[in-house]
Amino acid sequence: MATKELKNFAVLPNESKGRLHKETQSNYRNEFQRDRDRIIHCSAFRRLEYKTQVFVNHEGDMFRTRLTHSIEVSQIGRTIARALNVNEDLTEAICLAHDLGHTPFGHAGQDALNKCMRDFGGFEHNLQSLRIVDILEQRYLDFPGLNLTFETREGILKHCSKKNALKLGELGERFLNNNQPSLEAQIANVADEIAYNNHDIDDGLRAGLLSFEILNESDFFLEQYEMVCEKCKELNQRQIRHEVVRNMINYIVSDLIETSKIIIDECKPNNVNSVRNSEKLLIKMSLLVEKKHKDLKFLLRKKLYQHEQVNLMTKKAKETVTYLFKTYMKKPELLTNELQRKIKLYDKKQHEQKKARMIADYIAGMTDRFALSECDRIT
Ligand code: MG
Numbered sequence: 001m002a003t004k005e006l007k008n009f010a011v012l013p014n015e016s017k018g019r020l021h022k023e024t025q026s027n028y029r030n031e032f033q034r035d036r037d038r039i040i041h042c043s044a045f046r047r048l049e050y051k052t053q054v055f056v057n058h059e060g061d062m063f064r065t066r067l068t069h070s071i072e073v074s075q076i077g078r079t080i081a082r083a084l085n086v087n088e089d090l091t092e093a094i095c096l097a098h099d100l101g102h103t104p105f106g107h108a109g110q111d112a113l114n115k116c117m118r119d120f121g122g123f124e125h126n127l128q129s130l131r132i133v134d135i136l137e138q139r140y141l142d143f144p145g146l147n148l149t150f151e152t153r154e155g156i157l158k159h160c161s162k163k164n165a166l167k168l169g170e171l172g173e174r175f176l177n178n179n180q181p182s183l184e185a186q187i188a189n190v191a192d193e194i195a196y197n198n199h200d201i202d203d204g205l206r207a208g209l210l211s212f213e214i215l216n217e218s219d220f221f222l223e224q225y226e227m228v229c230e231k232c233k234e235l236n237q238r239q240i241r242h243e244v245v246r247n248m249i250n251y252i253v254s255d256l257i258e259t260s261k262i263i264i265d266e267c268k269p270n271n272v273n274s275v276r277n278s279e280k281l282l283i284k285m286s287l288l289v290e291k292k293h294k295d296l297k298f299l300l301r302k303k304l305y306q307h308e309q310v311n312l313m314t315k316k317a318k319e320t321v322t323y324l325f326k327t328y329m330k331k332p333e334l335l336t337n338e339l340q341r342k343i344k345l346y347d348k349k350q351h352e353q354k355k356a357r358m359i360a361d362y363i364a365g366m367t368d369r370f371a372l373s374e375c376d377r378i379t
Pocket of ligand 1: 069073098099192196
């Protein structure tokens with residue numbers, strides 16, 4: 001989309017607050033296209049293919065992984081951004097990067113790693129995504145990380161404690177002042193929620209952990225389900241599943257776009273700074289649809305995320321991550337040569353703290369299957 005078509009409250013590439021390390025401009029791509037391309041080419045992005053969303057990757061080839069999830073989030077995000085005439089490239093970059101910091105085994109892995117890191121500053125996947133793009137990726141001669149623009153980094157940092165925000169300079173300010181991020185970042189955030197609610201229904205049904213009967217406890221699902229069955233009586237179960245999920249996404253996204261248009265019209269932000277200074281989020285669903293969406297999320301939490309089969313996986317995941325962390329801490333000689341060399345460079349005072357962070361970075365970067373095979377190797 002040409003820049004001239006964007007609304008004045010969109011983030012414009014030539015008005016970016018810039019990168020941590022200064023660079024020359026590209027002849028062919030704007031700054032946010034470059035950010036997106038750097039994310040696609042980085043190794044943390046490729047590893048998302050073998051990281052769990054809800055179902056462990058090796059449970060089947062048909063389920064979502066963090067990679068396919070990120071692509072679905074970006075599809076939904078781009079649709080919303082384009083409909084609202086804000087920056088589609090920036091939205092896409094944020095969506096593709098939003099889960100880079102996830103540990104193996106989804107939230108179970110992150111909870112376990114956070115617990116292991118309790119005495120060393122904790123672990124938070126959102127902050128880890130930022131760490132990856134700012135420091136951990138090593139691809140360029142002139143700087144560490146991917147050197148992304150302020151606006152993409154702003155979107156990646158979805159939430160942050162005040163304590164951590166204080167260490168982040170301008171990027172952390174909004175968490176201290178209770179300000180909002182750009183509309184593009186707000187869109188990426190909601191697109192994430194819409195994507196996982198709906199694909200978890202699809203995957204949950206496919207895995208046999210959910211059924212139409214269970215999901216019909218949600219008024220929203222029931223309403224869409226009945227509409228689909230009414231429209232076509234000859235559909236098989238799989239077609240019904242896809243049709244209902246598709247209709248639900250469409251329903252929520254349409255409501256989100258129309259409601260956000262009204263809110264933006266009322267608030268009349270005249271540039272991205274008035275979006276940031278606004279007291280409330282401007283990208284929102286209507287109250288009615290928000291409630292439907294939340295009810296469904298609640299049902300999924302009860303019936304899917306706490307399903308005994310998922311709980312079993314969660315338990316194993318926590319044990320694996322905890323075992324890896326504790327073993328590496330005790331026996332750093334089991335780490336890669338490169339990590340061992342780096343650890344030896346720290347002086348005594350910083351040693352344990354730095355070692356723990358380095359091990360956390362290493363474990364967080366693992367895919368599910370690598371974490372399992374590492375566990376076997378070091379046992
Ligand atoms: Mg996500």
